[in-house]
Structure formats: C-alpha cells, structure tokens
Amino acid sequence: MWKFASCDGCQLTLLDCEDELLSFAAEVEIAYFLEASSAPGPGPYDLSLVEGSVTTPEDAERIRHVRRVSKRLVTIGACATTGGVQALRDFADVREFTSVVYARPEYIATLATSTPISANVPVDFELRGCPIDKRQLMEVVTAFLAGRRPVVPSHSVCVECKIRGNVCVLVAHGTPCLGPVTQAGCGALCPAFNRGCYGCFGPADTANSRALNAKLRILGMSDPELVRVYRTFNATEEQFMQAAEEASGEADG
Amino acid sequence: MTHRTVRIGGLSRVEGEGALLVRARGGRVIDLRLKIYEPPRFFEAFLRGRAYDEPPDITARICGICPVAYQMSACQAIESALGVAVTGPLRDLRLLLYYGEWIESHTLHIFLLHAPDFLGYDSGMAMAADHREHVERGLAVKKAGNELVATLGGRAIHPVNVRLGGFHRVPRRQELAPVAERLRRAREHALATVTWVAGFDFPDVEHDYRFLALRHPDEYAILSGSPAVSDGSSFPVEDWPDHVVEEQVQDSTALHARLDGTTGYLTGALARYALNSPRLSALAQEAARDAGLGKICRNPFRSIVVRAVEVVHACDEALRIIDGYVEPEVPAVPVEPAAGVGHGASEAPRGTLYHRYRIGADGLITEAAIVPPTSQNQARMEMDLRELIEPRLGLAQAELAALCERAVRNHDPCISCSTHFLDLRLDAR
Ligand code: SF4
Ligand code: SF4
Numbered sequence: 233m234w235k236f237a238s239c240d241g242c243q244l245t246l247l248d249c250e251d252e253l254l255s256f257a258a259e260v261e262i263a264y265f266l267e268a269s270s271a272p273g274p275g276p277y278d279l280s281l282v283e284g285s286v287t288t289p290e291d292a293e294r295i296r297h298v299r300r301v302s303k304r305l306v307t308i309g310a311c312a313t314t315g316g317v318q319a320l321r322d323f324a325d326v327r328e329f330t331s332v333v334y335a336r337p338e339y340i341a342t343l344a345t346s347t348p349i350s351a352n353v354p355v356d357f358e359l360r361g362c363p364i365d366k367r368q369l370m371e372v373v374t375a376f377l378a379g380r381r382p383v384v385p386s387h388s389v390c391v392e393c394k395i396r397g398n399v400c401v402l403v404a405h406g407t408p409c410l411g412p413v414t415q416a417g418c419g420a421l422c423p424a425f426n427r428g429c430y431g432c433f434g435p436a437d438t439a440n441s442r443a444l445n446a447k448l449r450i451l452g453m454s455d456p457e458l459v460r461v462y463r464t465f466n467a468t469e470e471q472f473m474q475a476a477e478e479a480s481g482e483a484d485g
Numbered sequence: 486m487t488h489r490t491v492r493i494g495g496l497s498r499v500e501g502e503g504a505l506l507v508r509a510r511g512g513r514v515i516d517l518r519l520k521i522y523e524p525p526r527f528f529e530a531f532l533r534g535r536a537y538d539e540p541p542d543i544t545a546r547i548c549g550i551c552p553v554a555y556q557m558s559a560c561q562a563i564e565s566a567l568g569v570a571v572t573g574p575l576r577d578l579r580l581l582l583y584y585g586e587w588i589e590s591h592t593l594h595i596f597l598l599h600a601p602d603f604l605g606y607d608s609g610m611a612m613a614a615d616h617r618e619h620v621e622r623g624l625a626v627k628k629a630g631n632e633l634v635a636t637l638g639g640r641a642i643h644p645v646n647v648r649l650g651g652f653h654r655v656p657r658r659q660e661l662a663p664v665a666e667r668l669r670r671a672r673e674h675a676l677a678t679v680t681w682v683a684g685f686d687f688p689d690v691e692h693d694y695r696f697l698a699l700r701h702p703d704e705y706a707i708l709s710g711s712p713a714v715s716d717g718s719s720f721p722v723e724d725w726p727d728h729v730v731e732e733q734v735q736d737s738t739a740l741h742a743r744l745d746g747t748t749g750y751l752t753g754a755l756a757r758y759a760l761n762s763p764r765l766s767a768l769a770q771e772a773a774r775d776a777g778l779g780k781i782c783r784n785p786f787r788s789i790v791v792r793a794v795e796v797v798h799a800c801d802e803a804l805r806i807i808d809g810y811v812e813p814e815v816p817a818v819p820v821e822p823a824a825g826v827g828h829g830a831s832e833a834p835r836g837t838l839y840h841r842y843r844i845g846a847d848g849l850i851t852e853a854a855i856v857p858p859t860s861q862n863q864a865r866m867e868m869d870l871r872e873l874i875e876p877r878l879g880l881a882q883a884e885l886a887a888l889c890e891r892a893v894r895n896h897d898p899c900i901s902c903s904t905h906f907l908d909l910r911l912d913a914r
Contacts (some may be wrong), residue, residue: 237526239546239548239549240544240548241549241642241643242546243549244642247593247597248589248631248641248642250627250631251624251628254613254620257613260518262608262610265608287524287526288524317528317546318526320628321531324530328530329527329531330525332530333525333527342525361547362546418640421639421640422639425645425652425654427645427648427653427654435743460535460539463593464539
C-alpha cells in the first residue's frame with residue numbers, strides 16, 4: 233500500500249473492512265502499509281495498491297521505484313486515478329497558489345500539476361471513487377489474488393439508482409445531478425440521500441455531458457456552476473474536462 | 486563516537502509523511518526538527534472562487550480520517566458569516582454524526598496505531614495474533630462508529646449528506662434503532678477498553694503543557710465552543726486570528742502555530758480532558774476515575790487512556806441523542822449567500838480545527854484559512870521529543886528511534902492535513 237498526495241481516505245477504506253480485516257491479514261502478507269504497520273517488508277510485491285497523485289519531483293521518482301518492485305499495480309481512488317482534488321492546481325498558477333498558502337514559497341518543492349499514476353507509469357487496474365467503495369476494493373483485491381480481471385461496472389450511477397429503487401432526484405425534484413455521466417460504484421448514494429450526484433467516481437464510459445449540460449441549464453445551473461461541478465474531484469478526467477470546457481465556452485463549439 | 490545517524494524507514498502508523506532530524510553535541514540537543522514533507526495540496530488557494538456552499542464537500546477531502554470534523558468546522562464558519570445558527574434537533578444530528586467519527590477515529594488510533602506500541606507489535610494486525618479478543622472488540626467499536634457515520638452521512642469516509650444549514654435528508658427514527666443496538670454493545674466494549682489500556686506500562690514522562698481546547702457551557706465541547714487555554718483565559722472563536730499565528734518553518738509543509746506569542750501549546754485529547762473533564766458523561770467520568778486519570782494528565786503516553794474515556798463518552802452521548810430523537814421538520818434551514826466573514830471551530834479527534842472564510846456578495850469565496858490540529862501541535866511535539874531525547878542520548882539508536890516514533894504517535898498526528906515517512910536522523914557528537 234503506497235501513498236502519494238492524498239487524504240488517506242482510500243487506504244483507510246481497507247481498515248474500515250472490520251469484518252474482513254483479520255481474516256484478510258491472515259490470508260495475505262501485508263508487506264508494506266505505513267499507515268497500519270511499522271514493519272515494512274522488502275519487495276518485490278505481488279500487488280501494490282497506490283493511493284494519491286504525483287505532485288513533487290521526488291514522488292515522480294518514487295512511483296517509478298514502486299512500479300519496478302511491483303508485479304501488479306492498482307490505483308485506488310480519484311487522486312491516483314485522475315489526479316484528485318489537488319489537480320485543481322492544473323487550472324491555475326501553482327506559484328501563485330504557493331504564495332497564498334505559504335509565506336516563504338521558496339521552501340516548497342512542488343510540481344505545477346497533479347498527475348494520475350497512469351501518467352507516470354503503466355498501471356494494471358484503476359479503481360475509481362473519492363473515496364473508493366469498500367465492496368469494490370474487496371472485489372479488486374480478491375480478483376488479483378485469484379488472477380482474474382475484477383468485475384467492476386462501467387455504467388452510470390443512474391443504473392444503480394434503478395437497481396436500488398431510488399426516486400430520480402433529477403426528474404422528480406428537479407435537483408441537478410451528475411448521475412447520468414458518472415461511473416457507478418457507490419450504490420447511487422447521493423440520490424438515496426435526496427441529493428444530486430456530484431461526480432466523485434469520475435465519468436462513466438459513455439458519458440453524454442453535452443445533453444446533460446443542456447438539461448442542467450434548464451434546471452437553472454449557470455455556466456460557472458457547471459464548470460465548478462465538473463472541476464472538483466476528477467477535474468482532469470477527459471470527459472469531465474470537455475464538459476467543463478463546453479460550459480465555459482473554452483471549447484471550439 | 487563522533488557521529489551517528491539513525492534511520493527509521495518512515496514514520497508509520499500516523500497519517501501523512503514526516504521525518505525527524507536531531508543534532509546533539511556534548512549530551513545536549515542543539516537542533517531538533519520534525520520535518521513534515523507531505524506534499525502540499527493547496528486547499529486554501531483553490532477554495533477561492535468556489536461557491537459558498539462547496540467547502541463542506543471539498544475540505545472533507547483534506548483528511549480521510551476526520552472528514553466530518555472538516556465538514557463541521559466549515560459549515561459553522563460559513564453559517565456564521567451568513568448569520569445562520571443551526572440549533573435544536575438538527576444540531577443534535579450534527580453532534581451525533583460527529584460522535585460517530587470520534588468513535589471510529591479514536592478506536593482506529595487506540596487499537597490499530599497506538600496499542601501495538603505498548604505491547605511490542607509492529608501493527609494491530611500482528612497484535613491480533615496474540616490479543617485477538619481485544620482487537621476484535623476494537624473492530625466492533627470502530628464498526629459501530631462507522632455505521633453511525635454511514636447511517637447519517639451515507640458513507641463512513643467523506644459523507645455525502647452534510648450541507649450548510651443541516652442535512653440533505655434526516656434519518657427516520659427506525660433507521661437509528663439498529664445503530665443504537667450496536668452502540669450499546671460498543672459502549673460496553675469501550676468501558677472494557679479503558680480498563681485494558683489503563684493497565685499498560687507507561688514511560689514515566691510528564692510535560693508542562695499549555696493546553697488549548699474548545700469549551701462549551703454545558704457540553705464536553707466537540708461540535709462548538711470557545712477556545713480556552715489552560716492558564717484560565719479564553720476568547721471567542723472570532724478572535725482566533727488575534728491569538729493564533731501560523732508561521733512557516735523551513736523543511737515543513739505544515740505551518741507552526743503560535744499562541745499569544747508563545748510557542749508549543751497542545752491541543753487534542755489531553756487538552757480537552759484537562760479543560761473539560763467535569764463535562765464528560767457520568768459513565769465516562771467514572772471510567773476515568775477507575776483508570777486513575779486524575780484531573781489533568783500530562784503524560785502523553787497516557788493519552789491512549791484519555792482517548793478510550795472519550796470513546797465511552799461519545800457512545801454514551803450518541804445513545805442519549807438517539808433515545809431522545811425527534812425527526813426535525815425540515816432537513817436543513819435555508820442559508821442564502823451574502824457578503825461576510827465567518828469563523829468556525831470544532832474539536833476534531835486530534836484537536837481544535839479552525840476555519841475562516843470570506844465570502845463576496847456574489848456568494849463566491851474570496852479567502853479561506855484552515856488551521857488543522859497537527860500544525861498547532863507540531864512545535865509542541867518537537868519540544869516533547871527534545872525533552873525525551875536529551876536525558877536518553879546514551880540509549881542504543883534503535884531504541885531511541887522507536888521511542889521517538891512512539892512519542893509522535895502519542896499525539897495521533899494527522900500529517901495528511903498538510904499530507905507518510907518519519908526518518909529519524911540523529912547526529913550526536
Ligand atoms: S481519492 Fe479522495 S478519498 Fe481517496 S485519497 Fe484522494 S482525496 Fe482521499
Ligand atoms: S452519487 Fe455520485 S457523488 Fe454521490 S457518492 Fe455516488 S458517485 Fe459520488
């Protein structure tokens with residue numbers, strides 16, 4: 233378990249599997265997990281789970297090392313898979329950012345971008361979510377241990393809403409919702425709590441955000457609001473990027 | 486011996502990344518720096534230009550261990566800027582959600598991060614081989630906390646149900662019944678945990694701490710209150726910027742906070758207990774007495790006992806709220822945008838967490854400031870380490886390194902809030 237720039241929430245998800253944790257720890261050797269253990273084992277490792285994005289020159293080096301010592305490398309969470317919330321720097325001037333937060337920006341070594349792990353090294357599988365879902369995490373780890381592909385859906389949150397029997401907040405209440413363009417995995421959590429999806433699992437495979445934007449505008453969302461909602465936890469993901477550009481008029485059309 | 490270097494491969498069982506550099510000459514520590522090099526994530530910078538209602542979801546992502554703390558401090562800061570107060574059953578529900586986070590976060594620290602130090606294991610999972618019933622008990626308590634957060638918030642990490650003014654949807658009474666059932670068992674386990682950890686072997690260390698914690702007239706302050714200091718002073722949360730000044734130190738992405746011109750104050754479990762223990766629930770007070778805690782505890786290694794007592798309190802209070810729960814008429818009170826500045830502070834499990842926002846008339850944030858507990862405690866952690874190391878410079882290096890790691894873990898630091906390695910480099914001549 234490796235950590236880059238992140239909030240620790242995704243690796244914590246493993247410790248939150250209370251019912252499975254002890255039997256899991258008995259089945260596999262957890263060789264490196266600094267949040268949970270002070271005895272990191274030496275590599276090579278069969279399966280590395282990587283949380284967090286690459287934001288410093290040292291980390292760009294460290295992820296190459298992790299890749300070299302790992303047979304399989306799986307990213308967990310929005311940070312590792314898309315750059316995370318810290319990728320909001322990609323749309324700004326990082327030197328200006330540094331001077332807002334630090335009186336002596338010259339002490340701070342940071343990159344102008346926050347990149348997903350796949351932009352730095354080859355990745356075997358990416359698990360989405362901010363944070364990831366623990367049932368999905370169990371599926372992914374089990375699948376890799378068994379040597380098969382994980383079964384993780386690529387359809388949208390809307391499908392999960394139907395499965396869960398949620399009332400559609402968009403249709404029934406006129407609440408703006410990114411469910412139609414967001415990848416399933418959470419079990420359609422927000423609509424179950426009477427709120428629109430804010431896209432924390434990133435874009436679904438076949439996201440049609442142009443159609444959704446039109447609908448969201450009818451519901452009263454302004455273009456700046458549209459830009460903000462796409463630019464939050466998965467801002468640099470291709471489809472969300474295009475959707476934000478379309479809303480801001482930055483796109484060609 | 487003229488020169489020696491100790492390297493421990495990463496500070497483990499804390500949240501975030503850090504390193505410790507120590508230089509000693511002739512038996513005295515001449516330089517000690519706890520380096521925190523979690524990469525900066527710039528939350529305060531990119532919150533500018535975001536809408537007034539976004540910080541609860543966004544700042545939750547600062548920390549996966551205490552997202553509710555970020556949500557609560559953010560909500561209260563913004564609500565105060567906009568002249569809204571959340572009271573009655575909605576406030577009770579916020580407290581209830583927060584108790585859930587307290588139970589899970591403290592229990593994680595006690596069983597998986599801290600207890601292994603006292604029993605000589607590398608991890609809670611390794612400890613489970615010999616102390617399975619204790620670890621299982623811990624996991625059961627943690628699960629009760631997680632379920633409480635998930636019931637109210639949708640999920641245990643980065644809950645989705647919190648909003649300005651209250652919640653998106655409030656729970657029905659019957660939704661809380663199974664959680665209450667689990668909490669009742671958790672409360673029993675929590676009492677047993679106090680007895681278990683109170684029996685650990687504690688290093689004989691006491692520090693002369695200056696404490697800071699929130700204080701509330703009739704609650705053991707968690708959700709809200711006014712900052713109070715152990716010298717007897719206190720100030721309204723709006724005056725925070727006049728009292729707490731953050732300074733940047735070289736080699737660290739977390740800032741050092743100073744309180745009223747002095748450095749090295751402590752916030753967190755020991756501080757809350759020292760300032761507020763008479764407001765703990767009767768059951769928690771009794772547990773503290775039986776554990777021999779006294780009125781004030783200055784031994785940081787014993788903070789594990791204080792945390793265990795706080796878990797009893799949280800279970801107890803959560804049950805009290807559930808028993809008296811009446812579904813609120815609306816899930817949230819309206820919060821309309823306007824220009825203003827607001828301050829908010831709450832007690833994260835690791836200590837006081839302060840937020841400030843300036844909002845423009847268009848509802849967009851123009852300035853955000855966030856002071857997390859770890860940055861407040863960092864200077865004091867360095868003082869702890871200095872006081873601990875100096876008389877023990879003769880110890881074998883591995884032993885000294887292990888002791889330093891333990892001393893840092895006593896404070897349950899969450900370095901994610903800036904964002905995991907403690908390298909101890911000891912250079913002694
Ligand atoms: S993806 Fe979200 S939950 Fe996971 S580490 Fe990043 S910020 Fe935390
Ligand atoms: S509904 Fe959307 S925002 Fe809510 S948890 Fe699921 S993916 Fe995340």
